Amino acid sequence: MTRQLRLALRAYGVGGPGQHNLWKDPRVPADASIDIDWYIAQARAAEHGLFDAFFIVDSQFIDAGYPPHYLNRLEPLTLLSAVATHTRDIGLVGTLSSTYNSPFNVARRFASLDHISHGRAGWNVVTSFDTGTSRNYGLDEHLDYATRYGRALEHVQVVRGLWDSYEDDAFPASGDVFLDPSKLHALHHRGEHFRVDGPLNISRSRQGQPVIFQAGVSEEGRDLAAHVAEGIYAPGGSLEDSRAYYADIKRRATELGRDPSHVVIFLGAQPVVAGTDEEAFRLSREIFEGDNDFPRKLAQFGRAFGAHDFSVYDLDAPFPDVAHLAEKSGRTRGLEIVRRAAGLSLRETVLLFTRYQPSPFTGSPSTVAAAVRSWFEASAFDGLNVGFRTNDDLNRFIGDVVPLLQKEGLFRTEYESDTLRGNLGLPIPANRWSVTP
Numbered sequence: 209m210t211r212q213l214r215l216a217l218r219a220y221g222v223g224g225p226g227q228h229n230l231w232k233d234p235r236v237p238a239d240a241s242i243d244i245d246w247y248i249a250q251a252r253a254a255e256h257g258l259f260d261a262f263f264i265v266d267s268q269f270i271d272a273g274y275p276p277h278y279l280n281r282l283e284p285l286t287l288l289s290a291v292a293t294h295t296r297d298i299g300l301v302g303t304l305s306s307t308y309n310s311p312f313n314v315a316r317r318f319a320s321l322d323h324i325s326h327g328r329a330g331w332n333v334v335t336s337f338d339t340g341t342s343r344n345y346g347l348d349e350h351l352d353y354a355t356r357y358g359r360a361l362e363h364v365q366v367v368r369g370l371w372d373s374y375e376d377d378a379f380p381a382s383g384d385v386f387l388d389p390s391k392l393h394a395l396h397h398r399g400e401h402f403r404v405d406g407p408l409n410i411s412r413s414r415q416g417q418p419v420i421f422q423a424g425v426s427e428e429g430r431d432l433a434a435h436v437a438e439g440i441y442a443p444g445g446s447l448e449d450s451r452a453y454y455a456d457i458k459r460r461a462t463e464l465g466r467d468p469s470h471v472v473i474f475l476g477a478q479p480v481v482a483g484t485d486e487e488a489f490r491l492s493r494e495i496f497e498g499d500n501d502f503p504r505k506l507a508q509f510g511r512a513f514g515a516h517d518f519s520v521y522d523l524d525a526p527f528p529d530v531a532h533l534a535e536k537s538g539r540t541r542g543l544e545i546v547r548r549a550a551g552l553s554l555r556e557t558v559l560l561f562t563r564y565q566p567s568p569f570t571g572s573p574s575t576v577a578a579a580v581r582s583w584f585e586a587s588a589f590d591g592l593n594v595g596f597r598t599n600d601d602l603n604r605f606i607g608d609v610v611p612l613l614q615k616e617g618l619f620r621t622e623y624e625s626d627t628l629r630g631n632l633g634l635p636i637p638a639n640r641w642s643v644t645p
Contacts, residue, residue: 213584213618214292214591214632215604215610216261216301216474217254219247223276224265227597231276236600248294249599252301257606258620261299261330263441263593264288268308269340271515273507284385285317292325299628301330301421301439307356308336308345311366311404318418319371327415327627330439330465331367333422333432335360350514353497353539357428359401360497364420364436364448366404369395371417372640373407391554393641415627416636424542425453429504434460437471441593447568450588472632477570477588478596481576481604488575492566495597505562512542576605577612584618 216384221241223230231238240246264284272279284302292300300321304314314331322329335357336342346494378391395406424430424439436459442453456631458468465490480495482488503519510516522530527549534542549557566581567577569592577598583589596602613619625631 215259216263216593217594218263218595219250241277246289251291255298257610261301263301266303269338297623299328303332305336306360306363313365315370322413322418327413330419362399362401370408374411375641388524398579415629440473442475472590474591474593477592478567485571488571492570496564524553526555573608576609
């Protein structure tokens with residue numbers, strides 16, 4: 209079958225990362241991040257554009273220096289349950305931490321969303337990035353990498369086991385028999401991190417189980433993705449870096465005996481589309497300059513180091529020794545910062561990592577469509593996880609770029625299915641209790 213491009217929308221309210229001043233734009237309501245109608249409008253627009261998924265990110269720690277969207281936003285599954293009742297085909301993917309949630313609760317909540325949406329739910333598994341989250345859950349410090357990712361793998365395995373509590377024909381609801389009790393199965397899981405009996409009190413949906421997504425870039429994150437992920441939200445970067453990441457994940461999945469086509473990789477992107485290339489690059493630069501506030505950049509720089517306060521240092525002194533702070537937070541990015549900061553001051557390091565870098569998908573509609581095609585055919589991704597500053601920008605991409613991708617045969621002209629799995633080309637997982645040994 210011809211490989212088809214996938215598209216997902218990464219939805220924000222007002223001012224996500226790098227957009228601290230977006231709340232000043234009159235097109236974006238100041239309360240957009242808690243306005244369900246704002247999200248419904250985005251989801252319906254993305255569904256009109258035949259996108260595969262509507263994706264909600266999340267974190268559970270803030271301080272006053274965080275982006276506006278982070279300061280006042282809706283909880284993902286509550287949000288997606290509301291969106292589900294106003295959409296029909298688009299997948300609904302929510303972020304939930306395996307570090308700070310129990311498997312039974314996660315299994316029940318996502319199974320409920322899967323039924324509410326008639327088979328369109330997906331779980332983005334994270335191990336939590338902000339070390340400050342630990343103190344919101346009664347822990348003195350964040351778990352180390354090995355523990356977090358070992359827990360995450362077991363967490364997903366338990367959740368999947370709970371999702372199979374009922375065989376698919378467990379409810380005959382005929383005569384005097386509502387449930388065939390022989391087709392209800394307790395899990396009785398006993399592992400390193402969890403003890404869960406089950407069964408779960410909700411049946412499988414029409415897609416069998418919600419789709420598992422993951423977004424790690426560390427060695428542990430890549431291994432977790434290779435083991436359990438069916439969709440991956442990959443970091444943006446250069447074409448070479450993206451191709452290397454894509455090849456690495458597909459190789460790891462293949463070595464584990466998985467079909468690599470059943471691991472769908474979405475690359476993060478923020479397209480900027482205008483009437484001409486020149487206009488688009490001018491707009492891209494204006495967006496960057498509008499959020500080019502050094503104190504804000506300095507505050508955000510601490511996220512990879514457990515929300516460390518870099519304002520206490522002399523900006524023109526050598527970059528401080530903070531490598532140890534990255535070990536239990538954003539280790540991959542943190543250690544990369546430390547490596548490249550050798551010989552630089554703190555100010556120079558911040559400016560290096562926050563310099564202007566236009567999206568490779570910037571330009572006129574034809575230029576953007578050509579870039580998408582080029583990267584897709586170079587095996588840099590299976591799809592794009594796109595984000596936009598305003599609904600006008602989203603609608604322009606849908607109205608001007610998507611038709612060009614369809615004309616070239618890269619993107620669908622109608623949904624293939626009414627489930628997330630069906631549209632992503634993923635198989636329905638066999639119920640472990642219904643399979644003949």
